[in-house]
Amino acid sequence: MTGTRAGAPESSGANGGAGGGDVPVLEASRAGFSYRGGRPVLEDVSVSVTAGRNVALVGESGAGKTTLLRLLLGLARPSTGRILFDGAELAPRDRAFRRAVQPVFQDPYSSLDPRQRVGRIVSEPLRSLGLPAAGSRAARRAEAAERAAEALESVGLPADAARRYPHEFSGGQRQRIAIARAVVCGPRVLLADEPVSALDVSTRVRVVELLAELGRSRGLTLVVVSHDLSVVAALCPEAVVVESGRVVESGPTERVLGSPAHPYTRRLVESVPRLSRAARLR
Numbered sequence: 001m002t003g004t005r006a007g008a009p010e011s012s013g014a015n016g017g018a019g020g021g022d023v024p025v026l027e028a029s030r031a032g033f034s035y036r037g038g039r040p041v042l043e044d045v046s047v048s049v050t051a052g053r054n055v056a057l058v059g060e061s062g063a064g065k066t067t068l069l070r071l072l073l074g075l076a077r078p079s080t081g082r083i084l085f086d087g088a089e090l091a092p093r094d095r096a097f098r099r100a101v102q103p104v105f106q107d108p109y110s111s112l113d114p115r116q117r118v119g120r121i122v123s124e125p126l127r128s129l130g131l132p133a134a135g136s137r138a139a140r141r142a143e144a145a146e147r148a149a150e151a152l153e154s155v156g157l158p159a160d161a162a163r164r165y166p167h168e169f170s171g172g173q174r175q176r177i178a179i180a181r182a183v184v185c186g187p188r189v190l191l192a193d194e195p196v197s198a199l200d201v202s203t204r205v206r207v208v209e210l211l212a213e214l215g216r217s218r219g220l221t222l223v224v225v226s227h228d229l230s231v232v233a234a235l236c237p238e239a240v241v242v243e244s245g246r247v248v249e250s251g252p253t254e255r256v257l258g259s260p261a262h263p264y265t266r267r268l269v270e271s272v273p274r275l276s277r278a279a280r281l282r
């Protein structure tokens with residue numbers, strides 16, 4: 001099988017899990033995908049996400065990483081193979097799945113509705129999941145506002161953030177708002193597509209630290225797409241290398257990036273110092 005069995009068996013963390021043991025929380029099993037009428041952009045891809053072991057998807061632009069995240073999020077169905085959640089075929093409308101697996105998108109400028117106050121943006125997943133389920137309408141609204149405030153606090157934003165609008169915040173703060181929205185319903189897995197690439201370097205470091213801290217404190221497992229191998233090394237003990245829609249190498253990040261076995265991975269790793277040199281010359 002191509003792909004990775006990402007890590008040793010572990011319990012599924014603070015938020016629990018139906019599977020437990022070594023059943024992956026999320027898994028692509030020999031998945032293939034073609035956009036309408038096109039050539040396959042994913043072929044025979046197998047990736048396992050085990051609770052507590054963050055996984056990075058790396059590869060050149062166009063390799064198929066975002067498409068793979070879309071399959072894992074249930075936003076697209078594989079043309080061949082399967083996507084499994086807690087060991088069973090993924091049902092994208094399943095509330096347990098929608099609650100457990102949340103996305104964080106790349107661009108904090110376009111992913112937040114500018115007309116809504118931050119408190120409403122952050123509590124949106126609760127409304128779409130019908131949470132909290134019990135109590136009067138007023139009690140449920142109060143509880144949702146409290147959970148949104150708690151999520152905002154957990155990403156280091158000030159208490160009055162909920163009353164303000166996205167344009168009042170910096171790029172890094174907006175990405176924190178997007179992360180608060182992703183964690184408000186108590187998910188087990190965050191799927192993050194280039195979560196820090198739109199940010200400047202020092203903000204990037206702080207948001208990476210926040211993601212690592214949330215992972216620890218909330219029992220969250222991250223699946224991260226990033227071009228930045230330092231982000232990958234900082235956040236993910238497991239790495240999967242995708243080339244032209246196929247997994248060419250996977251395993252512990254230290255080994256995959258530290259002593260790559262596949263020529264494609266070697267080229268990816270070698271391109272990092274070349275890029276830094278080019279940046280210094282500008």
Ligand SMILES: Nc1ncnc2c1ncn2[C@@H]1O[C@H](COP(=O)(O)OP(=O)(O)OP(=O)(O)O)[C@@H](O)[C@H]1O
Nearest residue numbers: 035036038041059060061062063064065066067068
């Ligand atoms: N909506 C779409 N319709 C048709 N083809 C698409 C669509 N989205 C992506 N593709 C194609 O699928 C392939 C994989 O794209 P994908 O965005 O998954 O790659 P990626 O590895 O995430 O790239 P990047 O790092 O640049 O985001 C590419 O050839 C791309 O052109």
